[in-house]
Structures are given as C-alpha cells and as structure tokens.
Amino acid sequence: MPMPLLGQMMDVPLNVSTLLVHAARYAADTEIVSRRIEGDIHRYTYRDCERRAKQLAQALMRLGVAQGERIGTLAWNGYRHLEAYYGTTGFGAVCHTINPRLFPEQIAYIVNHADDRYILFDTTFAPLVAKLAPSCPNVKAWIALADDAGIPALDAPLLGYEALVGAQDGDYEWPVLDERLASYLCYTSGTTGHPKGALYSHRSVYLHAMGAALPDAMGFSAHDSVLPVVPMFHVNAWGIPHGAPLAGSKLVLPGKDLDGKSLYELMEAERVTFSAGVPTVWMSLLAHVKSIGATFSTLERTVIGGSSCPPSMLETFEDEYGVRVIHAWGMTEMSPLGTLARLNWEQAQRPLEERRRLLRKQGTVICGVDMKIVGQDGRELPRDGVAFGDLHVRGPWVIDRYFSGDESGSDASPLIDGWFPTGDVATIDPDGFLQITDRSKDVIKSGGEWISSSELENIAVAHPDVAEAACIACRHPKWDERPLLVVVRRPGAAVTRETLLAFYEGKVAKWWMPDDVVFVDELPHTATGKLMKLKLRERFRGHVLPTSGDGSESA
Structure with missing residues (x-):
C-alpha cells in the first residue's frame, strides 16, 4: 500500500x-x-x-x-x-x-x-x-x-x-x-x-x-x-x-x-x-x-x-x-x-x-x-x-x-x-435555520445574562415559612425574562411577598432578585416527585410582573 x-x-x-x-x-x-x-x-x-x-x-x-x-x-x-x-x-x-x-x-x-x-x-x-x-x-x-x-x-x-x-x-x-x-x-x-x-x-x-x-x-x-x-x-x-x-x-x-x-x-x-x-x-x-x-x-x-x-x-x-x-x-x-x-x-x-x-x-x-x-x-x-x-x-x-x-x-x-x-431544546427547519424553543435546564435569561432558577428556589425554601417553591421565567418587555417565584406556604404561616423578597437581600446579586412572588396551595409534580415547570409556565404565561411597566429592574 x-x-x-x-x-x-x-x-x-x-x-x-x-x-x-x-x-x-x-x-x-x-x-x-x-x-x-x-x-x-x-x-x-x-x-x-x-x-x-x-x-x-x-x-x-x-x-x-x-x-x-x-x-x-x-x-x-x-x-x-x-x-x-x-x-x-x-x-x-x-x-x-x-x-x-x-x-x-x-x-x-x-x-x-x-x-x-x-x-x-x-x-x-x-x-x-x-x-x-x-x-x-x-x-x-x-x-x-x-x-x-x-x-x-x-x-x-x-x-x-x-x-x-x-x-x-x-x-x-x-x-x-x-x-x-x-x-x-x-x-x-x-x-x-x-x-x-x-x-x-x-x-x-x-x-x-x-x-x-x-x-x-x-x-x-x-x-x-x-x-x-x-x-x-x-x-x-x-x-x-x-x-x-x-x-x-x-x-x-x-x-x-x-x-x-x-x-x-x-x-x-x-x-x-x-x-x-x-x-x-x-x-x-x-x-x-x-x-x-x-x-x-x-x-x-x-x-x-x-x-x-x-x-x-x-x-x-x-x-x-x-x-x-x-x-x-x-x-x-x-x-x-x-x-x-x-x-x-x-x-x-x-x-x-x-x-x-x-x-x-x-x-x-x-x-x-x-x-x-x-x-x-x-x-x-x-x-x-x-x-x-x-x-x-x-x-x-x-x-x-x-x-x-x-x-x-x-x-x-x-x-x-x-x-x-x-x-x-430547538427546531431546525429545511433552510437550516435554528429556533430555540425551550431549555432543558430551567435557567432564566435576563438581559443576556443567565439566572439559575434552582438557586433561587433553594433560598426560598430556606425561609422557615416556605414549604415549597418553584422559580420560572416570566416574560418582561425590557429584560426578555425575569424570575417569578411560585410559593407554597407552610401550614399556618403568613409570609408575604415583601417579606420573602427581603429574605433574598445579601444572598444573591440584585439583578437575580425575583420580580414577583405568587402563592399557591400546591405545586404540580411528576410521578417521581419532580416539579412540572412546564405546567407552571403555562399557568402563569399571562402573569404581569410589577416591573413590566417601568423597566426598573436591572440585569
């Protein structure tokens, strides 16, 4: 040869x-x-x-x-x-x-x-x-x-x-x-x-x-x-x-x-x-x-x-x-x-x-x-x-x-x-064009920077009045996405939105702070106990963040 x-x-x-x-x-x-x-x-x-x-x-x-x-x-x-x-x-x-x-x-x-x-x-x-x-x-x-x-x-x-x-x-x-x-x-x-x-x-x-x-x-x-x-x-x-x-x-x-x-x-x-x-x-x-x-x-x-x-x-x-x-x-x-x-x-x-x-x-x-x-x-x-x-x-x-x-x-x-x-998660069309449709990791993209939803959830559940929490991306007219915290209170607890947001101070960068908190009776889970964030995103798709009108949040 x-x-x-x-x-x-x-x-x-x-x-x-x-x-x-x-x-x-x-x-x-x-x-x-x-x-x-x-x-x-x-x-x-x-x-x-x-x-x-x-x-x-x-x-x-x-x-x-x-x-x-x-x-x-x-x-x-x-x-x-x-x-x-x-x-x-x-x-x-x-x-x-x-x-x-x-x-x-x-x-x-x-x-x-x-x-x-x-x-x-x-x-x-x-x-x-x-x-x-x-x-x-x-x-x-x-x-x-x-x-x-x-x-x-x-x-x-x-x-x-x-x-x-x-x-x-x-x-x-x-x-x-x-x-x-x-x-x-x-x-x-x-x-x-x-x-x-x-x-x-x-x-x-x-x-x-x-x-x-x-x-x-x-x-x-x-x-x-x-x-x-x-x-x-x-x-x-x-x-x-x-x-x-x-x-x-x-x-x-x-x-x-x-x-x-x-x-x-x-x-x-x-x-x-x-x-x-x-x-x-x-x-x-x-x-x-x-x-x-x-x-x-x-x-x-x-x-x-x-x-x-x-x-x-x-x-x-x-x-x-x-x-x-x-x-x-x-x-x-x-x-x-x-x-x-x-x-x-x-x-x-x-x-x-x-x-x-x-x-x-x-x-x-x-x-x-x-x-x-x-x-x-x-x-x-x-x-x-x-x-x-x-x-x-x-x-x-x-x-x-x-x-x-x-x-x-x-x-x-x-x-x-x-x-x-x-x-x-994406599609590719016959012209070869990529379109991102979702992310397998539920990170939140705010102003070109990434925010970890799991880290925000870990801080929330560390609060003594919080039983469970999920953080999802919510649409924002200026920053593309901002964090929305969905929380289940512990029985008998009366934690408020303001109290929970204050709990984040000093624990994360200011631009990581959730823009809003909503309280629910329970969160959806899979058969194996994992949070079903897709259902949460569907439920809160039309949620209007308090910052949506003035763009006051900084990323």
Whole structure:
C-alpha cells in the first residue's frame, strides 16, 4: 500500500498574537478609540496597542508569571483591557475574563478555581475588589488599570498598571506557541451549582475570529468602525476583539456608560457602522433616538444575541432606521458564536413576511460548526421546522470538557458521541435555520445574562415559612425574562411577598432578585416527585410582573 501523500505547506501555528501583529503592520494607523472611566476619550492605533501589549507581557514575566498561569481581568471595554487580552496570551499565559455582575461569592469561587495569579481591574470595581481580596489568598496582587494618581486605597496588595507597563521598553518578539495551548478562560454564569470554566486554545480563538469575520457572519471589514457593546468580560465580547484586528477595522470601546444617550453620541461621533449587544441595550438606544427625533447617520448593521430579539425591535431598526439586524445565538462553551440569521441569495428573493420569519430565528451555523437535534432516544430528528429536540453542536471552537481547576484536566467530558449537548431544546427547519424553543435546564435569561432558577428556589425554601417553591421565567418587555417565584406556604404561616423578597437581600446579586412572588396551595409534580415547570409556565404565561411597566429592574 502506498504511503499517504501529505501536503507540502508551511506548518505555521495559529497564535492569538498574530491577529494583533497583522493589524499593527497592515492597519497600523487605524484607530482604537476608548471612552475611559475617567470620562475622556482616548485615541491611539493598532501599532500603539501592540507595543503596549508587549510591554505588559514583559511586565508580567518580570513578575514571575509563567506560561499557562491565569491572569484575571475585571474591566470594561477599553484600550487597557484590550492590551490585557493580547499581553497575557501573547507569551503563553491565560487571560481569564471575569464577569463583575456575578455575586461576589461566585466571583471569589471563580478566581480561586481558576487559580488567578494577578487580577487587572478598572478602578470602578475597587469596592468589589475590597470584598474579594480576603477570599482570594492566591492572588499575588491586584493591578489597578490606572496611573499612579488613580490607584485606589485598598487593604490588598496593589500594583499600578501604567507604572508596570511604563517600566518596560516593548522590545520583545512574540514567541511561537503551540496552537493547542490555552489562551482564554471564560466561566458560565447560570449553570446549576458552581460556574464552569471553558478553556479556549489559541487555535480555537483564531478560527473563531475567522468564522466571525466571514461576510455572512459578523462580516468585519477594514471599512468598518466597530463598537462592541457586549462586554469584554462576557465571552470575549463575542470574539470582536479578535475579529476586528483580523480585518483591520476601527475599534470603538464604550467603557462603562452603556445608556442610550452615551452610546448614540459615541456612535455618531466615531461614525460607527457595526455594533453588537443584547436586546436590553438596544431598547435603551432606540428609546433615546426616538425621544430626540434623530436617526443613525452611519450605523449599517447590528448583531443582537444573548436573548431572543423581539420582532418589533428587528422591524424598528430596519423599517425606521435602515439598520440591518443579525439575530445570533451561541454560548460560552462555543466561544461563543454558533448561528447567525443571514439570508442567502434564494431566501432574499422571498416575500417580506417569509424573509422576516426566517430572520426572527437564531439563524444558520457558521462554517466550522455543525448542529443537530436529537430525541430522547439519542437519534437525530428531521430538519423540518416541526420536530424539536435537544440541541447538540460540534466544531473547532466548541469545548470538549470543562476546566477542571488543575493541570490534570481529569474532569469527565460532557460530549455525547463527539457532540456537545447545549441544554437547549430547538427546531431546525429545511433552510437550516435554528429556533430555540425551550431549555432543558430551567435557567432564566435576563438581559443576556443567565439566572439559575434552582438557586433561587433553594433560598426560598430556606425561609422557615416556605414549604415549597418553584422559580420560572416570566416574560418582561425590557429584560426578555425575569424570575417569578411560585410559593407554597407552610401550614399556618403568613409570609408575604415583601417579606420573602427581603429574605433574598445579601444572598444573591440584585439583578437575580425575583420580580414577583405568587402563592399557591400546591405545586404540580411528576410521578417521581419532580416539579412540572412546564405546567407552571403555562399557568402563569399571562402573569404581569410589577416591573413590566417601568423597566426598573436591572440585569
């Protein structure tokens, strides 16, 4: 038998650093614009960004950080956070982006599970750092993303970012790394029990960036001015900090001010053509634009994900403002992009209502990712838009196991026959469009963030006057879903809605708090004693939350 004939091509590893190198060389003078937490606008170029990322790499190595060690970040979308993305991974360390919206106890768990050596933080998070530091003994120092004058007074080992970076000369060559080495670590935020870590490789991040930049995905271009509203602490801002340099796009980073007025003014000033974020952000933006009778002078398209995009929002963007909406779906375990709703040539010729019916769905997969739905017997179900089943995915930027917290990687793989079970229930139609219909895990998706219903139930039943409780998702006009607590009182107890909600204070983050409580005589159960949440959702489908009128809850 003849030997297989191998291709005769260079074996160049896919390293994250090469994305920034490319931008620094071939889009050297393209701007990166940041609204700083200090309130001013900072401008520099991809060339400047790479130099400072190299200085950060030098500084971290001088601190003794080794390849594979984790460096945490607690930061908004800004130029220093972008430098951290590349300055850590460029020499082989791991950038661990931490979601500050989680409850402090969850964050402390994540920091300790990841075994972060240093954590870089924006000074707006100084009160949070003060709470975390005593519970995170393995963090050698907290690095304030500020100059010496901006370093807060904290009872914790502190270093100043600008002093560290400024002490280095930037005369450094990125090493060539094994593309299979770890690059970024992101934790899920709504799983049952503790958050779980997804550990990405250089190869997976590079391929994800290429997939995201495809014309029928996010479609980054050197002609674009890109503003990621989705935070850089939320699954790597959906890959935008990698896809934008790959294409040489101008990058506009909004900092902490994500209200409609602030975003609109920044978009107009920087001639933004592309943006991405969760529906709650766009509600605020559209409300502001309408209130001042304005329009978008340059915005062409936006990706909306994290929660289902309301059809009215899609139509408002397109009909009233001429902005194309791209509905997207993904998850932390997928780096996160899985599907985007874009029409092919044939679909674009269909009647308007048919086109919109497709675009309201979560879309088709990016090349590189595959998906299927399976029934309870594990067999694949037809792609007819009618059958629904458990959604399974696979691809080069999908995890094959969760981060174990040590170097053994001994945790069992969640894969089923080589596919990752997402926990979502969905349909796939003959056009290949995915539509999420339910979730096998009853998590609640509020403003693009996940809330664990089981954790809220556990707190409720800890109250001495509560016999049983179930938490279900209730529709909300602003946040998509909010928690509704359904409670059975103990005999003779008189616990009230206000008393029970007060019981949650200090136990969960504010945005996890249930929006309402209803009391019932009994909860429905299966023959094996499990709660039948489907029946509860049907019963309370029309329930109007007290916050539905004013949108006062914050996610």
